[in-house]
Amino acid sequence: MTDQIEFFAQYGKWVAVKKLKIENQSKAEVARFLASVHESIDRKMWEFLDEDIPLGALDEIAVEITGATRKGKKWVTPRLNEERTIEIMARLRSTGTTRKIKQHVKSKELVELAKIYLTRRALEMIGVNLEPDPKVIEKYTTKKELGEV
Numbered sequence: 001m002t003d004q005i006e007f008f009a010q011y012g013k014w015v016a017v018k019k020l021k022i023e024n025q026s027k028a029e030v031a032r033f034l035a036s037v038h039e040s041i042d043r044k045m046w047e048f049l050d051e052d053i054p055l056g057a058l059d060e061i062a063v064e065i066t067g068a069t070r071k072g073k074k075w076v077t078p079r080l081n082e083e084r085t086i087e088i089m090a091r092l093r094s095t096g097t098t099r100k101i102k103q104h105v106k107s108k109e110l111v112e113l114a115k116i117y118l119t120r121r122a123l124e125m126i127g128v129n130l131e132p133d134p135k136v137i138e139k140y141t142t143k144k145e146l147g148e149v
Contacts (some may be wrong), residue, residue, distance in 0.1 A: 005030070007037045009044075016040055018053035028144065032137035039134060046117060057104045058118045067093045074127040088126060092119050 003022040007048045020033040068075045
């Protein structure tokens with residue numbers, strides 16, 4: 001039997017199927033596939049929590065904290081330097097930010113999840129990614145196959 005990884009999910013109208021037969025794939029290619037599955041699961045998890053945690057309101061708080069604006073699909077943050085980054089991190093951890101979150105989220109457990117979402121979103125807005133991007137891994141594996149790495 002050939003090694004393979006399969007991910008299948010169905011919930012209501014959401015269906016996700018991802019399969020990888022591992023024959024001549026490198027470990028980096030398998031990592032790219034797993035990062036892709038992770039990206040899909042992570043995005044959908046937050047969508048499912050949206051009825052309990054108002055993600056739009058948290059996005060607005062993140063914009064207020066970071067000063068970010070949208071340019072197409074990318075976030076642009078003005079004058080980002082070390083001091084500004086420290087200020088953003090301090091504001092994410094502040095009691096004022098927690099109070100703002102509590103205006104939208106009532107239970108203690110949801111407040112903790114909302115803080116995680118807000119922190120990840122703010123970091124994304126300032127260009128800090130916490131999760132591996134499948135596209136970056138794919139570029140690496142392509143360069144590796146061509147002997148450029």
